[in-house]
Amino acid sequence: MGIIRSIRRNRILKEGLLPTDTWTWLVRDHPILNGLSDAELALLRRISTLFLHEKVFEGADGLELTDSMREVISVQACLPILHIGLEKYENWKTVIVVPDVFIQEHTEFDKAGVAHEWDEDNSGESWDTGPVVLSWKDVEASGWGDGYNVIIHEAAHRLDLLDGEVNGRPDLHQEMDPTEWREVFSAAFKDLKRRAGRKKRRLKIDDYAVEDDAEFFAVTSEYFFEQPHVLVGEYPDVYRLLGAYYRQDPLVRMKTR
Numbered sequence: 001m002g003i004i005r006s007i008r009r010n011r012i013l014k015e016g017l018l019p020t021d022t023w024t025w026l027v028r029d030h031p032i033l034n035g036l037s038d039a040e041l042a043l044l045r046r047i048s049t050l051f052l053h054e055k056v057f058e059g060a061d062g063l064e065l066t067d068s069m070r071e072v073i074s075v076q077a078c079l080p081i082l083h084i085g086l087e088k089y090e091n092w093k094t095v096i097v098v099p100d101v102f103i104q105e106h107t108e109f110d111k112a113g114v115a116h117e118w119d120e121d122n123s124g125e126s127w128d129t130g131p132v133v134l135s136w137k138d139v140e141a142s143g144w145g146d147g148y149n150v151i152i153h154e155a156a157h158r159l160d161l162l163d164g165e166v167n168g169r170p171d172l173h174q175e176m177d178p179t180e181w182r183e184v185f186s187a188a189f190k191d192l193k194r195r196a197g198r199k200k201r202r203l204k205i206d207d208y209a210v211e212d213d214a215e216f217f218a219v220t221s222e223y224f225f226e227q228p229h230v231l232v233g234e235y236p237d238v239y240r241l242l243g244a245y246y247r248q249d250p251l252v253r254m255k256t257r
């Protein structure tokens with residue numbers, strides 16, 4: 001980190017750390033933060049404060065953003081990078097918030113060069129270095145510990161991009177084995193896909209995960225932080241590797257709370 005940025009960050013933290021009353025309700029209202037140690041909560045408060053200052057937030061489609069909306073998004077966006085650093089979001093500058101699910105227009109060219117267009121409902125979108133778009137309705141449904149978290153989902157796509165490709169594998173730490181990652185994730189993906197084809201209703205993990213490798217990483221990241229017991233019960237090796245990447249163990253901290 002450059003010296004100028006470091007000085008600027010120190011100044012932000014000195015002058016404008018998230019106020020205690022705000023911080024208290026943020027922690028209380030987000031069960032997924034349960035079990036974090038005092039030191040981790042203090043770190044999360046610092047990183048969330050910096051995220052709030054450094055990212056641009058915009059309301060769209062008539063949504064008027066309030067401070068508390070920005071804070072709710074920031075604290076959840078910062079949970080995954082708590083122990084791997086805010087620098088991971090360097091390529092993420094803007095957060096756009098819309099009131100509800102939005103229609104995403106897609107254009108794809110087939111082999112003959114003919115454009116095909118279609119619309120898709122989306123609760124979040126993040127596919128390049130552009131803004132992350134979030135539906136406020138889905139943000140409100142996130143953070144309760146029920147397995148769904150649109151912010152963590154889109155944040156995972158951002159991390160996935162860091163090795164240059166959105167392929168379900170983020171920039172692994174040096175001590176991690178890319179071959180093991182690929183094998184574990186692809187075996188779990190295939191298993192979920194097979195089970196989704198048979199009896200969807202009995203799946204404990206949202207079958208959106210079987211769209212592709214990138215969605216599998218994003219959805220299992222949601223469960224990692226929201227319902228670690230579900231993920232560890234279904235795919236213990238996926239849980240273990242996500243733990244090695246995020247450098248967190250939500251299962252242990254939620255059990256010992």
Ligand SMILES: [Zn+2]
Nearest residue numbers: 153157215218
């Ligand atoms: Zn996705």
